[in-house]
Amino acid sequence: MTEKSLRELRLADEGVLVLSIQRSSGAVIGTPEAKTVLEAGDRILTYGRHECIESLRNRPADPRGDEERARSVEEQKELQASELAAEEKLAHAPPLAPDEDSASN
Numbered sequence: 124m125t126e127k128s129l130r131e132l133r134l135a136d137e138g139v140l141v142l143s144i145q146r147s148s149g150a151v152i153g154t155p156e157a158k159t160v161l162e163a164g165d166r167i168l169t170y171g172r173h174e175c176i177e178s179l180r181n182r183p184a185d186p187r188g189d190e191e192r193a194r195s196v197e198e199q200k201e202l203q204a205s206e207l208a209a210e211e212k213l214a215h216a217p218p219l220a221p222d223e224d225s226a227s228n
Contacts, residue, residue, distance in 0.1 A: 124179075125165070130157035137192065138199040139171035139179060175199070 124132060129141055144152040147164030161167070169176055178195055182188045 124184075125161050125163045128158050128160045129155060132161070134169075134179070136199065137171075137179070137195040138175045138202070139169050141167050142170055143168045 134141060141155055142153075144155050144159065144161070145166040145168075146152070146162065152159060169179075175195060178191060182191050
């Protein structure tokens with residue numbers, strides 16, 4: 124992942140957002156831009172599902188890593204589609220009827 128910009132890495136495609144980067148020098152880049160390049164020794168603060176972040180942490184830097192990334196991107200697409208379908212279902216659900224206890228108060 125080093126020597127690549129956040130734009131090139133496209134971590135958001137896997138459901139991971141980079142919130143900040145701490146350089147090995149101790150300098151901190153808060154809300155890094157897409158053009159920010161990761162360097163060896165950087166520590167990144169991320170936001171996302173635990174499984175996605177762990178997958179990134181353990182991903183090999185070879186063709187297997189590319190395959191893992193492709194699977195992760197597909198999983199994220201499926202998750203987003205599932206969440207969207209659930210939101211649509213809720214948006215079109217009939218309102219809940221008040222129960223008897225709340226109607227008498």
